[in-house]
Amino acid sequence: xALADRFLAIRRDPxxxxxxxxxxxxxxxxxxxxxxxVPVYRLHETxxxxxxxxxxxxxxxxxxxxxxxxxxxxxxxxxxxxxxxDRRPAHYQPLGSSVVHLADRIRQATTTGEAADVLxxxxxxxDGILDAVGQVLAAAAEFHDALDGATxxxxxxxxxxxxxxxxxxxxxxxxxxxxxxxxxxxxxxGRSTCTREVPAGEREASAVCACPTPPRTVPAPPPxxxxxxxxx
Numbered sequence: 001x002a003l004a005d006r007f008l009a010i011r012r013d014p015x016x017x018x019x020x021x022x023x024x025x026x027x028x029x030x031x032x033x034x035x036x037x038v039p040v041y042r043l044h045e046t047x048x049x050x051x052x053x054x055x056x057x058x059x060x061x062x063x064x065x066x067x068x069x070x071x072x073x074x075x076x077x078x079x080x081x082x083x084x085x086d087r088r089p090a091h092y093q094p095l096g097s098s099v100v101h102l103a104d105r106i107r108q109a110t111t112t113g114e115a116a117d118v119l120x121x122x123x124x125x126x127d128g129i130l131d132a133v134g135q136v137l138a139a140a141a142e143f144h145d146a147l148d149g150a151t152x153x154x155x156x157x158x159x160x161x162x163x164x165x166x167x168x169x170x171x172x173x174x175x176x177x178x179x180x181x182x183x184x185x186x187x188x189x190g191r192s193t194c195t196r197e198v199p200a201g202e203r204e205a206s207a208v209c210a211c212p213t214p215p216r217t218v219p220a221p222p223p224x225x226x227x228x229x230x231x232x
Contacts, residue, residue: 019050035066119178137163
């Protein structure tokens with residue numbers, strides 16, 4: 001991570017009077033959006049703004065909360081005096097962190113069965129993660145059904161389409177992958193479980209396990225010399 005990504009600025013723009021947050025990495029952007037900011041994507045940068053239509057006191061509270069949350073997790077934040085605060089709220093791991101943990105389990109899996117077990121957490125028909133995502137999309141569609149904006153019915157239909165079509169394709173294909181892994185009963189060729197046992201015939205007295213030594217990397221041969229061009 002670049003050191004510059006640990007720095008942000010949250011200020012009221014003197015021209016547009018918007019409250020803008022600039023800088024930071026993806027983690028900082030996640031903190032900003034959880035605090036209520038809206039991302040703005042441009043060709044050369046991504047920045048965040050306060051939602052439109054907020055009274056100034058609510059904008060001030062939103063920006064102050066963002067400053068507090070960012071500083072609580074180690075970011076250096078330059079802020080307008082109105083947004084400055086010494087408060088450091090407790091930081092809790094978001095729900096996505098537990099899902100990312102599944103990726104770590106797959107990276108450590110030594111058999112197809114172990115990988116299938118992890119994918120089951122996604123594809124479970126009753127309580128899998130993808131099923132839960134489908135329920136969230138359905139609830140968001142129902143929420144829009146009750147709103148009275150001109151585009152709300154279209155948004156509700158679009159959310160249901162995402163759940164019925166796109167999410168269905170992901171769930172179906174991932175389910176097939178999980179089932180093929182479950183039937184395969186194979187070990188990963190590049191991974192092994194270390195038993196921490198040293199065989200009786202081990203020659204190296206310093207050995208602490210029976211794992212094979214990693215293969216030597218043979219250096220690439222140097223390029224052939226270039227013949228000098230004849231002088232004229």
